[in-house]
Amino acid sequence: xxxxxxxxxxxxxxxxxxxxxxxxxxxxxxxxxxxxxxxxxxxxxxxxxxxxxxxxxxxxxxxxxxxxxxxxxxxxxxxxxxxxxxxxxxxxxxxxxxxxxxxxxxxxxxxxxxxxxxxxxxxxxxxxxxxxxxxxxxxxxxxxxxxxxxxxxxxxxxxxxxxxxxxxxxxxxxxxxxxxxxxxxxxxxxxxxxxxxxxxxxxxxxxxxxxxxxxxxxxxxxxxxxxxxxxxxxxxxxxxxxxxxxxxxxxxxxxxxxxxxxxxxxxxxxxxxxxxxxxxxxxxxxxxxxxx
Amino acid sequence: xxxxxxxxxxxxxxxxxxxxxxxxxxxxxxxxxxxxxxxxxxxxxxxxxxxxxxxxxxxxxxxxxxxxxxxxxxxxxxxxxxxxxxxxxxxxxxxxxxxxxxxxxxxxxxxxxxxxxxxxxxxxxxxxxxxxxxxxxxxxxxxxxxxxxxxxxxxxxxxxxxxxxxxxxxxxxxxxxxxxxxxxxxxxxxxxxxxxxxxxxxxxxxxxxxxxxxxxxxxxxxxxxxxxxxxxxxxxxxxxxxxxxxxxxxxxxxxxxxxxxxxxxxxxxxxxxxxxxxxxxx
Amino acid sequence: xxxxxxxxxxxxxxxxxxxxxxxxxxxxxxxxxxxxxxxxxxxxxxxxxxxxxxxxxxxxxxxxxxxxxxxxxxxxxxxxxxxxxxxxxxxxxxxxxxxxxxxxxxxxxxxxxxxxxxxxxxxxxxxxxxxxxxxxxxxxxxxxxxxxxxxxxxxxxxxxxxxxxxxxxxxxxxxxxxxxxxxxxxxxxxxxxxxxxxxxxxxxxxxxxxxxxxxxxxxxxxxxxxxxxxxxxxxxxxxxxxxxxxxxxxxxxxxxxxxxxxxxxxxxxxxxxxxxxxxxxxxxxxxxxxxxxxxxxxxxxxxxxxxxxxxxxxxxxxxxxxxxxxxxxxxxxxxxxxxxxxxxxxxxx
Numbered sequence: 001x002x003x004x005x006x007x008x009x010x011x012x013x014x015x016x017x018x019x020x021x022x023x024x025x026x027x028x029x030x031x032x033x034x035x036x037x038x039x040x041x042x043x044x045x046x047x048x049x050x051x052x053x054x055x056x057x058x059x060x061x062x063x064x065x066x067x068x069x070x071x072x073x074x075x076x077x078x079x080x081x082x083x084x085x086x087x088x089x090x091x092x093x094x095x096x097x098x099x100x101x102x103x104x105x106x107x108x109x110x111x112x113x114x115x116x117x118x119x120x121x122x123x124x125x126x127x128x129x130x131x132x133x134x135x136x137x138x139x140x141x142x143x144x145x146x147x148x149x150x151x152x153x154x155x156x157x158x159x160x161x162x163x164x165x166x167x168x169x170x171x172x173x174x175x176x177x178x179x180x181x182x183x184x185x186x187x188x189x190x191x192x193x194x195x196x197x198x199x200x201x202x203x204x205x206x207x208x209x210x211x212x213x214x215x216x217x218x219x220x221x222x223x224x225x226x227x228x229x230x231x232x233x234x235x236x237x238x239x240x241x242x243x244x245x246x247x248x249x250x251x252x253x254x255x256x257x258x259x260x261x262x263x264x265x266x267x268x269x270x271x272x273x274x275x276x277x278x279x280x281x282x283x284x285x286x287x288x289x290x291x292x
Numbered sequence: 293x294x295x296x297x298x299x300x301x302x303x304x305x306x307x308x309x310x311x312x313x314x315x316x317x318x319x320x321x322x323x324x325x326x327x328x329x330x331x332x333x334x335x336x337x338x339x340x341x342x343x344x345x346x347x348x349x350x351x352x353x354x355x356x357x358x359x360x361x362x363x364x365x366x367x368x369x370x371x372x373x374x375x376x377x378x379x380x381x382x383x384x385x386x387x388x389x390x391x392x393x394x395x396x397x398x399x400x401x402x403x404x405x406x407x408x409x410x411x412x413x414x415x416x417x418x419x420x421x422x423x424x425x426x427x428x429x430x431x432x433x434x435x436x437x438x439x440x441x442x443x444x445x446x447x448x449x450x451x452x453x454x455x456x457x458x459x460x461x462x463x464x465x466x467x468x469x470x471x472x473x474x475x476x477x478x479x480x481x482x483x484x485x486x487x488x489x490x491x492x493x494x495x496x497x498x499x500x501x502x503x504x505x506x507x508x509x510x511x512x513x514x515x516x517x518x519x520x521x522x523x524x525x526x527x528x529x530x531x532x533x534x535x536x537x538x539x540x541x542x543x544x545x546x547x548x549x550x551x552x553x554x555x556x557x558x559x560x561x562x563x564x565x566x567x568x569x570x571x572x573x574x
Numbered sequence: 575x576x577x578x579x580x581x582x583x584x585x586x587x588x589x590x591x592x593x594x595x596x597x598x599x600x601x602x603x604x605x606x607x608x609x610x611x612x613x614x615x616x617x618x619x620x621x622x623x624x625x626x627x628x629x630x631x632x633x634x635x636x637x638x639x640x641x642x643x644x645x646x647x648x649x650x651x652x653x654x655x656x657x658x659x660x661x662x663x664x665x666x667x668x669x670x671x672x673x674x675x676x677x678x679x680x681x682x683x684x685x686x687x688x689x690x691x692x693x694x695x696x697x698x699x700x701x702x703x704x705x706x707x708x709x710x711x712x713x714x715x716x717x718x719x720x721x722x723x724x725x726x727x728x729x730x731x732x733x734x735x736x737x738x739x740x741x742x743x744x745x746x747x748x749x750x751x752x753x754x755x756x757x758x759x760x761x762x763x764x765x766x767x768x769x770x771x772x773x774x775x776x777x778x779x780x781x782x783x784x785x786x787x788x789x790x791x792x793x794x795x796x797x798x799x800x801x802x803x804x805x806x807x808x809x810x811x812x813x814x815x816x817x818x819x820x821x822x823x824x825x826x827x828x829x830x831x832x833x834x835x836x837x838x839x840x841x842x843x844x845x846x847x848x849x850x851x852x853x854x855x856x857x858x859x860x861x862x863x864x865x866x867x868x869x870x871x872x873x874x875x876x877x878x879x880x881x882x883x884x885x886x887x888x889x890x891x892x893x894x895x896x897x898x899x900x901x902x903x904x905x906x907x908x909x910x911x912x913x914x915x916x917x918x919x920x921x922x923x
Contacts, residue, residue: 028380032377035374036396044403046421047410089321092316092320093313099305100310102303104301112317119508120508121546122527125534135331136335184306184656187647189674191648191677196307225508225510225527229530243406249514258411264404275402
């Protein structure tokens with residue numbers, strides 16, 4: 001018997017052993033898709049349907065209303081501060097953890113991931129207890145005229161807290177997988193530390209950084225729990241877009257609430273599309289662990 | 293120049309910038325995360341054990357915690373079942389739109405929780421797309437504890453899918469073929485070969501979904517109805533105490549939730565360690 | 575005296591585990607030296623200590639009599655070729671080669687025209703002209719290896735270090751590149767150290783070979799020296815093939831049982847010793863002589879020659895004996911054996 005004949009009979013055998021029958025397969029696929037449609041599809045579609053319930057004019061009106069615009073501006077500002085901070089700290093953390101061996105490394109990694117496991121409300125609470133009117137530092141801050149809670153600094157701090165691990169945890173596995181050989185080569189060729197970082201390390205992890213920035217930005221703009229605790233919801237001043245949605249919804253201004261919410265849903269969709277494109281295009285440069 | 297001996301707690305390296313990188317990391321971590329969390333623990337400790345226990349054992353606190361943990365457990369169970377199914381379908385079967393469905397699984401990660409919250413509330417309201425037919429069957433979801441579970445299923449689903457998926461992908465075809473050649477039928481192969489090897493990942497996904505659900509706020513409060521003692525979750529109780537300027541009350545619930553977070557982290561580390569021992573990697 | 579690289583009593587610990595236990599070595603200018611040893615012998619660690627990639631725990635490394643600690647990595651000017659090349663994957667071949675020149679401080683940096691010319695020369699040297707716009711991912715293993723070498727040569731290194739330069743390549747490419755590296759070395763005259771676990775490579779390429787085992791240098795010498803006059807049992811067993819025979823030494827003779835089998839004239843010691851005999855150094859003779867005798871157990875093809883396995887009474891392992899083409903012993907035939915040449919390691923005299 002020739003090898004070729006063996007190879008030909010091999011394929012169908014493998015299929016039948018490793019797969020269910022066509023009926024079972026169709027049923028399983030159907031059940032999975034039905035569940036996903038109910039749990040994920042309906043909410044997404046309903047946002048846009050509710051937003052357009054009273055037509056395009058009402059939709060448009062809700063978006064250009066001054067308080068809505070102020071909320072958009074505040075959200076952009078908060079993200080513009082929180083995301084760069086996250087990138088710098090994330091790169092620093094990844095560099096220290098990926099390229100060096102030191103005691104306490106595992107603990108440091110866990111501490112960086114800690115904000116993922118803390119309830120967003122608790123993330124806001126800790127700042128109120130620290131900087132609030134009756135907080136530990138409250139009286140001192142008040143005496144010096146510094147506002148943190150119910151003001152921009154508190155919102156930014158709470159946002160940095162909840163997004164803290166994002167860039168670090170995407171960049172870290174990429175840096176670890178790449179090892180230190182290219183950096184060593186650059187140093188041997190006479191490059192300085194900074195030059196090595198800018199010309200070798202950063203280009204090698206750039207897709208990981210971008211991936212982290214994408215997720216960090218989505219969370220920063222969409223964060224609700226932590227920000228709602230520290231914001232005080234002063235209309236037009238300390239309401240971010242998600243808080244503005246809540247206010248409108250609680251005022252039974254449903255169409256306006258969904259109209260503004262649709263902006264965030266669009267942001268989520270764009271994030272998802274870009275994230276998926278990054279994963280398809282640069283799968284090997286983002287590690288397998290970076291898939292969530 | 294590297295004549296100076298490196299400190300004993302780290303291995304020497306020719307790469308520069310360790311001090312700077314670690315300094316930036318520790319400073320940011322301390323200022324943003326560790327010191328504020330320590331402040332919470334300090335505040336709770338300053339209340340005194342008697343009052344702490346009184347607040348922790350108050351009926352409303354207990355009811356809120358019970359709802360948060362109970363609903364999260366149920367939601368994580370649902371997620372474990374359907375998450376496993378979805379991961380299986382995505383890894384094993386080829387069908388049109390599979391890659392899009394795969395990408396869509398991450399929607400709850402990307403969607404702001406408040407948006408998910410009002411959308412779910414609208415769908416499951418008595419006049420909503422799903423709420424109306426359920427209402428005719430006499431089943432109320434929105435503004436009941438069941439609504440809480442629904443919201444938590446939404447936000448927890450990707451955790452299970454994304455932990456199980458890579459492990460399923462890594463099962464070598466030869467293992468199943470070996471089982472088949474040894475005489476196992478398909479069902480036996482699935483239950484004795486495949487499921488045991490994904491179980492640690494499934495358990496990890498379950499705990500992650502559970503942990504996320506316990507602390508969840510935004511997607512729940514719109515659909516929950518927030519009736520004290522009935523459909524009021526623990527994070528909401530913190531917010532309410534803060535609005536009443538009852539910092540002690542907020543701090544006690546906050547510390548209990550923080551403690552739960554630490555237990556979950558510990559559990560995940562144990563699971564991860566077990567996974568590593570059994571599979572030799574991950 | 576002019577010594578390009580002087581290594582003095584270098585020790586290196588990884589945690590509690592000693593990787594180098596007092597290694598000393600001197601390398602002359604323009605010399606090509608191989609660091610040969612089994613995996614875990616410390617050869618790569620030694621190379622990385624010389625490069626400054628690892629810091630030794632004790633001892634010194636000197637370049638042209640300047641202690642290496644006084645030099646920054648840049649001033650050491652060491653060309654290092656990594657085992658897996660460590661090419662910058664996001665840069666073209668030309669940018670990779672030019673990296674070290676562009677990284678120089680502004681005052682010492684050549685003009686971009688000069689850099690371009692230098693890159694051209696190096697590409698010519700490594701026979702990759704025309705590939706300067708390619709990325710490392712688009713090259714074959716052998717081509718990557720040559721880019722890595724060109725990149726290391728670009729900084730006009732005082733020493734060239736290569737870590738398993740052919741380790742990641744398949745057998746045929748290895749052979750071609752060996753010749754080529756020898757050629758490049760002749761033309762450029764760089765002081766060169768390379769690490770390898772392949773003895774053929776070390777013996778064929780190097781002016782001198784340093785054999786490492788368990789963090790120590792066992793022997794340093796020309797390929798002929800180390801092969802023909804092994805200094806330690808380890809070198810004897812590691813280089814080429816040897817039969818190891820446990821013997822008793824007495825009165826300048828090595829005895830197996832009561833049979834004198836080899837005159838160990840340079841060794842006046844008494845007692846148990848090891849005799850290392852290469853298969854080509856045993857001659858098969860008609861039986862009945864004074865010396866060793868045995869029964870042919872098997873005859874196998876061994877490359878260009880045939881080799882017999884001979885069972886000898888008193889020896890647990892059969893002796894390997896290379897056969898001249900004229901002799902074809904039958905299996906089961908009793909033959910006499912004469913040891914022509916051997917190395918004795920035994921009770922110290």
